[in-house]
Structures are given as C-alpha cells and as structure tokens.
Amino acid sequence: MKKQLGNNYYNIISEDLDGEIYDLLLTDVNAALFDYSDHHKSNKLPLKSKFKQFLINRLFVGFYLLNKLKKRYTGEMIILSNAYIPLNVPNSVTLLPPWIFSPKKKSFANWKIILIINQLKFILKERSIKLLLSENFKFLVDKFELELGNLFVKFKLSAVVVPNDMAFFEKLALRVAKKKDIPSFVCLHGLPARYNDIDDNRADYLIVWGKGIKELYIDAGVKEDKILTFKHPVYSSFSALELQSNLSNVLVLSRATCGIPCESSQLILTDRSTTLHYTELVKENLKKLGVNKATLRLHPSENEDFYLKNLPDDFFTIDRSSKDDALNQCSLVIGPTSTMVLDAIKMGKNYILFDPVFNGLTLEGMPLVSPFTGESFIKLSNSLEEMKYNINNPNDNISYHELNNFLSIDSNDEEKFLGIMNKNK
Incomplete structure (x- = not known):
C-alpha cells in the first residue's frame, strides 16, 4: 500500500507497520492531526445530538435484544450492507453491519462484537495517535476481525457492501471478507470529486451509477472488469424539463x-x-x-x-x-x-x-x-x-x-x- 504523500509524521512513526495496517489507520490518524475545527458538526456537537448519541450508546442493549427477537432468516442470501441505496437482490435479506445500530432494521451482530465495537469507538473518539498505535488497540482490532469472521461463517454471508472504503470499520469489514473469500463491493453514494486507483478500489468490485463514472475510474487505473454499473433508484434517467432559471429566489x-x-x-x-x-x-x-x-x-x-x-x-x-x-x-x-x-x-x-x-x-x-x-x-x-x-x-x-x-x-x-x-x- 502506498504511503500518503506529504504526511511525513505518520510515515516516519509507522515504519514498522505493514501496508494494510498503515492504510487501516490512515483516515483516523489524519483526523487526529487535522480535523479539529468547529466548522464541522462532528467536532462541536449540539446538545441535541449529544443527547441522541448518549441514548444510542445506552440503548444498544435494547437494539441487540430486539434483533434477537426478530425473524431468523433461512433459505435466503444474507447480505451485509450499509450502502445508501437498496440492492434489490431476489431471495435475499440485507442486514446492517454491527457498528450501526437501528431499531428499524435487523443488525448483523452479537453481544460480544457490540462490546468490542464500543471499545474501539471510544478510542477512535479520543483522536490520539498514541492510542491508535497501542497494543491494546491492535488487540481489539484482532478481536473484532475474529468475531466478525465467525459471524460471517455463522450467517453464511453472501456479500459485504459498503458506501466507502476509507472509514475504519468499512475497511475492517472488507479485510475480513477477503480472508473469508466473501465477495465485497463499494457502492458509491454520490458523484465523485476525485479519482485514483486506491480509494473505492479496496473491495472486489465497485458499483457506480453509470458508464460515465465507470470510464473515469478506468482512466484512473481501476480494472474495468471489477466495475459494475447500476441504475440509481432516483437518478437513473432524466426527462427533459423546462428548467426554472431566474434570480427571484x-x-x-x-x-x-x-x-x-x-x-x-x-x-x-x-x-x-x-x-x-x-x-x-x-x-x-x-x-x-x-x-x-x-x-x-x-x-x-x-x-x-x-x-x-x-x-x-x-x-x-x-x-x-x-x-x-x-x-x-x-x-x-x-x-x-x-x-x-x-x-x-x-x-x-x-x-x-x-x-x-x-x-x-x-x-x-x-x-x-x-x-x-x-x-x-x-x-x-x-x-x-x-x-x-x-x-x-x-x-x-x-x-x-x-x-x-x-x-x-x-x-x-x-x-x-x-x-x-x-x-x-
């Protein structure tokens, strides 16, 4: 894995890390170094958002128990996905990944992995490079990968689909899928503002909204045979309209x-x-x-x-x-x-x-x-x-x-x- 040009500090202190671990931590190391301004909501959460997050953290037990009471799926393909658009695969059921809790959808989780995720999230929120490079964090990452792999086998998972491959848990899920020989997909959630042969290229396949985007990824060095074009449920086709265009509002x-x-x-x-x-x-x-x-x-x-x-x-x-x-x-x-x-x-x-x-x-x-x-x-x-x-x-x-x-x-x-x-x- 290429080291990030210009990030001299991380490049020096990570000399003993293998390429995959360097890449896994890159986004969060950058967040610790650079993302501190209050112009982003995540760095200065309003009281309402803090309270909502507090409730989610406290109610994850309830989410887990609710999941245990929901229907068990048999005879259907199980897809792990937090993509922004539905995949509409016949005879399949889509489950949320365990790092996302929702009372509306069934989550792919067990009690053990939820506890590990909470520990990892606590360290990530500290934005400390020292903690990210600690033996304890490495131990938790190994535990998470082991438990997630066990869940993949238990549920006989058919595929892993993520909206990006730069976030921490998404990268980990793709790593585990590769180890278990489970196909993985990055499903784009917008029109890209950049193209390269690293980002959106960590999964087995890349799902894009059309041939125009596909050609741009090919030009950036992504292999053509791993790119799939899908119809977006809203943006797949446009009928010509008389566009409103004046300066009144x-x-x-x-x-x-x-x-x-x-x-x-x-x-x-x-x-x-x-x-x-x-x-x-x-x-x-x-x-x-x-x-x-x-x-x-x-x-x-x-x-x-x-x-x-x-x-x-x-x-x-x-x-x-x-x-x-x-x-x-x-x-x-x-x-x-x-x-x-x-x-x-x-x-x-x-x-x-x-x-x-x-x-x-x-x-x-x-x-x-x-x-x-x-x-x-x-x-x-x-x-x-x-x-x-x-x-x-x-x-x-x-x-x-x-x-x-x-x-x-x-x-x-x-x-x-x-x-x-x-x-x-």
Missing part, C-alpha cells in the same frame, strides 16, 4: 471542505476560510447581477454557527428546510462540484456550476473532474459572463442527452452482479 450551496484529506494518494489540506471565500465570491457575482439577498444551504456535515459568526453581513439567510423543500422554493441553484446538481435538475431547477479554479486547482486545492469540468452534461460558470449566460439559457447549460448517456448502464452488469451473489450462496 436564489439557492446557493456552500463549498464544504473535508476535515481530512479526501484521497489516500496525496495530502491535500484545506483551511476552513475556503468555505467563506467561496460564499463571498458567489455574493460578489450575484450583486453584480442585481441580487441583494440569497439563501445559503450548508452541507449536512457543516455547523451553521461557524457561518453565522463569520459571514460579514446578512446577504445570506441560512436554509434549515429539507432538501426537497429548499429546491421546491428556489428559482435557481448555484453551487460547486456536488451530487446536488442531479437533485436540482430532477426538481426542474437550473444548476449554475460555480467552482472557481486558480492555477489549475479549485479552492480546495484539487483539479476539477468530469462531469464538473464544463465538458460534460453541465457547463462551467466561473466567470460573470458565463454565469449570466447560463442563467438566461438553461437549455444550453444542461444537456439532457449527455446527462442520460453519462448515467446509462451496461445491460449485463445486473446479471453479472446476481451471478456473483448466487455463486456464494
């Missing part, structure tokens, strides 16, 4: 930043002023277009108090409504690289792609990737002239033909996916 999406490097091949850090810089650039353009007020919708990970304390005026009103309500009420959406482009188009709103580039890189220090380069189904509006034109000409800004081509799938991929599942019954 503009919805601006924030330029959320990652608290840690968002790819494993290199160390790209973004300071939190980037988010404020982006809103100021949008405001400047909107004012030149005659707009005096706009609504600002934050990424779910962001803390609105950070914006309220640091935005210099009341040009922006923070949106607190649901995503659908926000899109219904607006007359236009302006935003950076984001899967929200698909939501906006689906709701009949023009999406003005504003993602400024300086010296070839975005404000976050990364190159733009398709479809956000302006050469795919949506134009780039980084100048005032481009923004004005694309607002006034939504049919030129959005190409439904190219959008549906980008999200089209290979017709034999579903059969291939089911074949992989049935082979492991």
Whole structure:
C-alpha cells in the first residue's frame, strides 16, 4: 500500500507497520492531526445530538435484544450492507453491519462484537495517535476481525457492501471478507470529486451509477472488469424539463471542505476560510447581477454557527428546510462540484456550476473532474459572463442527452452482479 504523500509524521512513526495496517489507520490518524475545527458538526456537537448519541450508546442493549427477537432468516442470501441505496437482490435479506445500530432494521451482530465495537469507538473518539498505535488497540482490532469472521461463517454471508472504503470499520469489514473469500463491493453514494486507483478500489468490485463514472475510474487505473454499473433508484434517467432559471429566489450551496484529506494518494489540506471565500465570491457575482439577498444551504456535515459568526453581513439567510423543500422554493441553484446538481435538475431547477479554479486547482486545492469540468452534461460558470449566460439559457447549460448517456448502464452488469451473489450462496 502506498504511503500518503506529504504526511511525513505518520510515515516516519509507522515504519514498522505493514501496508494494510498503515492504510487501516490512515483516515483516523489524519483526523487526529487535522480535523479539529468547529466548522464541522462532528467536532462541536449540539446538545441535541449529544443527547441522541448518549441514548444510542445506552440503548444498544435494547437494539441487540430486539434483533434477537426478530425473524431468523433461512433459505435466503444474507447480505451485509450499509450502502445508501437498496440492492434489490431476489431471495435475499440485507442486514446492517454491527457498528450501526437501528431499531428499524435487523443488525448483523452479537453481544460480544457490540462490546468490542464500543471499545474501539471510544478510542477512535479520543483522536490520539498514541492510542491508535497501542497494543491494546491492535488487540481489539484482532478481536473484532475474529468475531466478525465467525459471524460471517455463522450467517453464511453472501456479500459485504459498503458506501466507502476509507472509514475504519468499512475497511475492517472488507479485510475480513477477503480472508473469508466473501465477495465485497463499494457502492458509491454520490458523484465523485476525485479519482485514483486506491480509494473505492479496496473491495472486489465497485458499483457506480453509470458508464460515465465507470470510464473515469478506468482512466484512473481501476480494472474495468471489477466495475459494475447500476441504475440509481432516483437518478437513473432524466426527462427533459423546462428548467426554472431566474434570480427571484436564489439557492446557493456552500463549498464544504473535508476535515481530512479526501484521497489516500496525496495530502491535500484545506483551511476552513475556503468555505467563506467561496460564499463571498458567489455574493460578489450575484450583486453584480442585481441580487441583494440569497439563501445559503450548508452541507449536512457543516455547523451553521461557524457561518453565522463569520459571514460579514446578512446577504445570506441560512436554509434549515429539507432538501426537497429548499429546491421546491428556489428559482435557481448555484453551487460547486456536488451530487446536488442531479437533485436540482430532477426538481426542474437550473444548476449554475460555480467552482472557481486558480492555477489549475479549485479552492480546495484539487483539479476539477468530469462531469464538473464544463465538458460534460453541465457547463462551467466561473466567470460573470458565463454565469449570466447560463442563467438566461438553461437549455444550453444542461444537456439532457449527455446527462442520460453519462448515467446509462451496461445491460449485463445486473446479471453479472446476481451471478456473483448466487455463486456464494
């Protein structure tokens, strides 16, 4: 496994670690080093969220007992998944992984592994590299892998499906699946903002939303035969609509930043002023277009108090409504690289792609990737002239033909996916 470029401290102190362990701990080591700002909710949880987390931690016993009382599944394929979209595999049942508790769904767990998970989570929350490299943490990781492997065998698991392969428990689940010869899948939950041959490539297979994304992963070095295209239940096809596009009620999406490097091949850090810089650039353009007020919708990970304390005026009103309500009420959406482009188009709103580039890189220090380069189904509006034109000409800004081509799938991929599942019954 490649070591992360630029993370000199971790690279030095991890010289005795094998590549897999280095990779397993990378995200959490980066969190300990870099992710401390209060502009992320996770670093400054409101009282309501803290209370909710307290209840979950205390009620996990009840969740476990509830799971024990629920139906036992026999004669069906068992799939472990916390993917954001349903897989719809015939004659199968999907169980949540043991590190996620929900009273609504049956979890793949036993009492022993829940206790181990709680111990691991306690250490992870401490954000201490010393604890992450301790013998105790290694001991708990080994115990978790052993117990999870036993559960895989006991339930005769058919597949492991995760939404990403960078988080700690997801990486561990993929490691155990490989040891037990159980097929594993990363099922994407959005349009990627970066492509490389490490991230999203740790499982046996990668599930993407269309041929356009598949080609981008192939270009990045991922083997073609491990990439499967799936129809997204919402974004699989788009009917041409007359897109609403005027300046009467503009919805601006924030330029959320990652608290840690968002790819494993290199160390790209973004300071939190980037988010404020982006809103100021949008405001400047909107004012030149005659707009005096706009609504600002934050990424779910962001803390609105950070914006309220640091935005210099009341040009922006923070949106607190649901995503659908926000899109219904607006007359236009302006935003950076984001899967929200698909939501906006689906709701009949023009999406003005504003993602400024300086010296070839975005404000976050990364190159733009398709479809956000302006050469795919949506134009780039980084100048005032481009923004004005694309607002006034939504049919030129959005190409439904190219959008549906980008999200089209290979017709034999579903059969291939089911074949992989049935082979492991």
